[in-house]
Amino acid sequence: MHELLVGTGRRVNVKRVHRLWKQEHLQVPRKQRKRRRLPGNSENGCICHKATHRNHVWSYDFLTDRMEDGRRLKMLVVIDEFTRECLAIEVGRMFTARDVMLTLEYLFAVRGAPEHVRSDNGPEFVAKEIRRWLGRACVGTLTIQKASPWENGYVESFNGRLRDELLQRELFLSLAEARYVLDAWRL
Secondary structure, eight states, rough: OOHHHHHHHHHOOHHHHHHHHHHHHOOOOOOOOOOOOOOOSTSSTTTTOOOOOOEEEEEEEEEEEEEESEEEEEEEEEEEEETEEEEEEESSSSSOHHHHHHHHHHHHHOOOOOEEEOSSSTTTTTTTHHHHHHHHHHHOOEETTTTGGEEEHHHHHHHHHHIIIIIOOOOOOHHHHHHHHHHHHHH
């Protein structure tokens, strides 16, 4: 900015420009170097085990945000990897394995059961109760390796888009408002 001002013929001190820049909370984003990720060793990743048709592979993950009063919101996002359709966004303060199971049970009744569900190693997803229930429903589980979010790329990409398009622009006053706004955005 200092060089731009000097280039227009103004005499201004670098320190003054810097002080005013900081005072107005202006920032130039630092250029981030792109990191190349290798496909994980996991056979359960979205590269090695790719969805080939509707209801083949569903992915689910959690996303968190804060309400206006500072309390935490937790969102369970379920997508169909082949159609890239968001099947559900459940909103609550906290989720247990039972809550995840109830959401999946509803989706299975409405959409039919998928062949596989892909998730990370969250305690709600790897609970014995969930695994037994999915086994009884003849649904395979694909669990990605720890610290490898790129192996669950479809749902992570969706979560980033949800955060950019909605969560960073909305301030939720209540849980009911969050549920309504998120469901309207999903539809």
